[in-house]
Amino acid sequence: MASEAVTSRSDRRLHRARQATLLSLVTGVWVSVLLPAVGLTHEPAPGRVVLGAVGILAFVTAQTVVLYAAVTPWLDSRWRRRAQVSLAGTAVLTVPLVGPVAAGRWPTWAWLGAALIGMAPLLLRLRAALAMATGVLLVAVAVAVWTGGSIARHLAVTGGIGAAVAAVNGLQIWFWGLLVDARQGQAAQVRLAAAEERLRFARDVHDVLGHHLTVIALKAELAARIAPVDPERAGREAAEVQRLAASALTEVRETVHGYRAVDLGEQLAAVAGVLRSCGVRCTVSPPPAELPQSAATELAAVLREASTNVLRHSRADWCRIHIDRDDNGARMTIANDGADDSGPDEHSHGLRGLADRLAAAGGELRVRREDSVFTLEATVPVAS
CATH class of the missing domain: 1.20.5.1930 (Single alpha-helices involved in coiled-coils or other helix-helix interfaces)
Known part of the structure; x- marks a missing residue:
């Protein structure tokens, strides 16, 4: 049905938005690995280099898992809490592992502290995030005193860079939340209309x-x-x-x-609205006047299946729907771009079912693909 097509298409678009958000967040995480890793190049003791590398990799791994959970709302809350606890434990371990690396020469741990502050908006509410940032700054000061580094430099890196990362991450998560809310609102509207x-x-x-x-x-x-x-x-x-x-x-x-009873005009308007809401430019011609209900019912079934295929099996930018009538019957033509080898063809189950249905009613279904343009043509008899 059309509503199922909407759900499928919307979920795919939401999935792509989620992937883009996650990729952006994780890219920022792995870029931030480079700055603590600079400290490894300044550390003369091989043992500290190894311990520091282990601490940095463990921290980044735990951080990546938490970021994944932040943009995956369907995850079980217990799994999410475990990921956050693991990150907290790993962050504590990085103090003795990474803190002494390049002591006095490079604020190695301060960069990890900045990453922690940057993640605060993803994990906590505002007050808790501020409390967490304050705690991380205090740890940065303690590490600076312990390693003989510059307190001002540690604070500048942990606080300044951390605040900037927090702003960027918070904005991305806020946009992601808006997308999820919009999707849930759309699903609620569909359920309400059905009810x-x-x-x-x-x-x-x-x-x-x-x-x-x-x-x-x-x-x-x-x-x-x-x-x-x-x-x-x-x-x-x-x-x-x-x-x-x-x-x-x-x-x-x-x-x-x-x-x-099917109102084909309403069905056409609904399908056009669905396609446009999914970013597909849709051109629709109004159905012929006084089209018999039997013909409208058959064409509506074709319309639902074809619109579902456009949404599920193509990356269409445009779709054209045209219905005309002559002495022999009514004909619906639906064409769209973005078709590929993974899309529907004349052997697909949905199209085979439509062909059988139209044949039983005395009609015919034809499909063809030219390059990336897929065209479906259905004809049904109209009693004089």
């Missing part, structure tokens, strides 16, 4: 059946009560009950038929 339609149908059925069932119950009770004393009248009442039941059944069938 409202079910309620509308339930109200219609209640209105149709309520009166008839009440009268039927009363008539049946009357017929049962008078049957012993006036069989002839009881028979008339029973016949009336039968008539009322048949009338109620007819009205329910008409209600269900109206509920299932």
Whole structure:
């Protein structure tokens, strides 16, 4: 269905946005490895170089895992907490492992401290993040005193660089949060629309059946009560009950038929709106006037399948939907670019099902691909 296509396309776009956010964050992390690694080149003691390299790699690994969790909202909260605890433990271990590296010559640990402050907005609320930043600055001062380094230099690197990284990371996570909220809002709108339609149908059925069932119950009770004393009248009442039941059944069938009836114009507008919301330029021609309901139903099925294929199996920039009618029937043509070898072809299950459905109705389905343009053409008979 179209709603499923929306979900699929939106999820893919959200997935790409998540990948881009994660790549940006992780790139920043691995770039920051270079600056602490400079201290390794200034350290003459091989033992400290090894310990420092182990500490830096462990810290960066834990940091990468936490960044992954920050942009993966469906992860279990326990897994997220474990990742954060691991980062905290690794950060503590880096003090004795990395702190003495290039003592007095390069603020090696200060760069790790800046990375910690930069991650604060991803892990904590504002007050907790400020408290964490204060603690990291105090550790930076302690490391500077311990190693004989410059306190001002350590504070400048840890505080200044850390604040800049925190601002960039916080902005990226804020944008990511907006995307997730928008996706959840879109899904909620789809669910709400479906619920409202079910309620509308339930109200219609209640209105149709309520009166008839009440009268039927009363008539049946009357017929049962008078049957012993006036069989002839009881028979008339029973016949009336039968008539009322048949009338109620007819009205329910008409209600269900109206509920299932397809407004092809509305379907076209909805599909065009979905495609445009997903970044596909869509051109739609209005359906012919007085198109029979049977033909509209078949073409609507084609429209749903074709729009799903555009969203799921292509990277379309444009889509054109055209419907015309002649003496032989109605024809819908849907063309889009962005098709590739992974997209649908004439052997796909969805298109095979459509072809069988149209053939049963006396119609025909044809597809073709020219370079990256995929075209689907469906014809259905129209009774004169």
